[in-house]
Amino acid sequence: MKIHEFQAKELLRKAGVAVPQHMVATTADEAAAAFKQLGGPLAIVKAQIHAGGRGKGTIKDNPQQRGVQLVRSADEAAKVARNLIGNKLVTIQTGPEGQTVRRVLVEAGCDIARELYLGIVIDRAAAMPVLMASSAGGMNIEEVAEKTPHLILKEPFCPDAGLQPYQVRKLAAKLDLNPSPIRGGVRGGGSAEKFMRSLCRVFVDLDCSLAEINPLVVTKLGDLIALDAKISFDDNALFRHPELAELRDTSEEDPNELRAAAAGLSYVQLDGSIGCLVNGAGLAMATMDLIKLHGGEPANFLDVGGGANTEQVTEAFRILLSDKEVKAVLVNIFGGIMRCTTIAQAIVEAYKQVGFNVPLVVRLEGTEVEQGRKILAESGVNIIAAKDLTDAANKVVAAAK
Amino acid sequence: MSILINKNTRVVCQGITGKAGEFHSKNCLEYGTKLVAGVTPGKGGQTALGVPVFDTVYEAVEKEGVDAAMIFVPAAFTADAILESVDAGCTVVVAITEGVPVLDMVRVYNRLQTERRAAGASSPPCVRLVGPNCPGVITPEECKIGIMPGYIHKKGGVGVMSRSGTLTYEAVWQLSNVGLGQSTCVGLGGDPIVGTSFIDLLELYQDDDQTEAILMIGEIGGTAEEEAAAFALEHVTKPMAAFIAGRTAPKGKRMGHAGAIIAGGKGTAAEKIAALEAANIEVAQSPADMGAALQRAIKRTT
Secondary structure, three states: EOOOOOHHHHHHOOOOOOOOOOOEEOOHHHHHHHHHOOOOEEEEEEOOOOOOOOOEEEEEEEEEEEEEEEEEEHHHHHHHHHOOOOOEEEEOEEEEEEEEOOOOEEOOOOOOOOOOOOOOEEEEOOOOEEEEEEEOOOOHHHHHHHHHHHEEEEOOEEEEOOOHHHHHHHHHHOOOOOOOOOOOOOOOOOOOOHHHHHHHHHHOOOOEEEEEEEEEEOOOOOOOEEOOOOOEEEEEHHHHOOOHHHOOOOHHHHHHHHHHOOOOOOOEOOOOEEEEEEHHHHHHHHHHHHHHHHHOOOOOOEEEOOOOOOOHHHHHHHHHHHOOOEEEEEEEEEEEOOOOHHHHHHHHEEEEEEOOOEEEEEEEEEOOOOHHHHHHOOOOEEEEEEEOOHHHHHHHHHHOO | OOOOOOOOEEHHHHEEOOOOHHHHHHHHHHOOOOEEEEOOOOOOOOOEOOOOOOOOHHHHHHHOOOOOOEEOOHHHHHHHHHHHHHOOOOOOOEOOOOOHHHHHHHHHHHHHHHHHHHHHOOOOOOOEEEEEEEEEEEEEOOOEOOOOOOOEEEEEEEEEEEEEOOOHHHHHHHHHHHOOEEEEEOOOOOOOOOOHHHHHHHHHHHHHOOEEEEEEEEEOOOOHHHHHHHHHHHHHOOEEEEEEOOOOOOOOOOOOOOOOOOOOEOOOOOHHHHHHHHHHOOOOOOOHHOOOOOOOHHHHHO
């Protein structure tokens, strides 16, 4: 689950990680008021959407307006907020349609001496959370990782013991940071030790899957401040953090993906013309590959899971057919625990209820396959039966043309 | 011999009184698995499917001599269930449950590593955890611990290891159809952190007399396939084929499995396929080609 920057900063502030003073505005007037209340000579207005790349992103019908802008007066804050709120911001991560900005963050400026990168993810190879740090802050960190991997420092840490002070000293030496606090820092800036250890603690306490500070600013006084913050949570662990549920912003999520999740399906929207309905994630991915290999383009990834019933299959068909790009649908089921007869009945039922308007190719294999095929053949619905994977791919690609 | 489990393996099901646990325990019993006990805290003294239910795994070990555990408890309690069966002395622990928080698995994994170190670097690992979020392990016609459909399997010489469920059934189906039976099939699980890696299994398959060839089914995300390829080049002499699912998956999108995500440009299908080919492993280009690819690999080396 992803959350907004302002929500992430609030969680960090509560955990003792230094963030700039900030306020959230949903109107131009609120943005102007926020500027005055922050009381500085300048402030930053930042569009709040879940996608990254906001600083370089632009408003769809107003390419002059970027997603993040420095302002020097309340009037200017209001003007920028007006340009952003209610409009679509297009960034490298949103796709060409962009995402609607519903609120902005108005944030006090700070004296930037240097920009660093800090991020925490689970390192699969080490089977530990790992704190990554780099002096190449503010940049696209994936590019840094690819071109200059030696610039990324990594410190795995035990979730229960947390990041140790020696690990902070080690990183601080390499990043040329003073690990102990320089007193008299402004705006609640803190030492590297407090900053890094608190960040690691947040990651573990809230079951994050990602916690990223980019850039992490070193002020002219030597304090560390999180200028940006991105946090996402492990969906599997949300059950033990009921307080995080209210941070969910469903308006930022793909409506079809939400709908699928509500029906217990796993769905990812893609941009091809062949809808897929498959049981199992691995087989679903392999089915997408198969379509592509035979010259087609998958419109989605859809895993109905191990125990799909008629309701789920019906809902899955509805989701597939709501995508106007879909020109044909492929159902690929390997009946293991799920019997082919069950899925065949569900397909026939769903086909009748949904009102299919594109060709449907079905490949069934596994438990009770003969009876399953018989149900389809005798149902009277217009289904193109495929005898194996390759046959299925050829038929659905031809049907979509 | 097979790997991990065989006809003598004595199995306890943790969560046998739950819906999924009972359903799949029944299937395992019908397949011929020596499932001799169940564990559900608070339900000790009852029987389920004709086997005794205990409050703890310790009692199942003591009274029924179990040495393997199959776990069906809810995700919130899975880490605890794994650690209990390990502590009670089970040497093979298969966790089927999906949706386990990743930090729980960090703790479990590191605890197992610590035990392995304590057992001594030269001795084999004392415990094998398979999963979580996996279809399980099957040694055809001997023992099935998991949710796979038993009837598609045939006894034979192919070791099958996979990060996926239904795609593994597809592969096994293709193998059985071309007359290639299996020694032991292992579903590693689709989560970012799982107990057993491809490399762990390659070591076991290489040393197993019954296993004559190996089929690996990987998917995008992580670097497990690349590492397995490098290991195979050095240590595996048996014919190997592989398939990688997800070559058309877009960057940054999670495809059902928590592990199946391309992050930071790493873990793409192209990188994995290049690594496999560099290690002389026959790569199936299409998921319809997995059985045939292994046939080619066997032909090439004989």
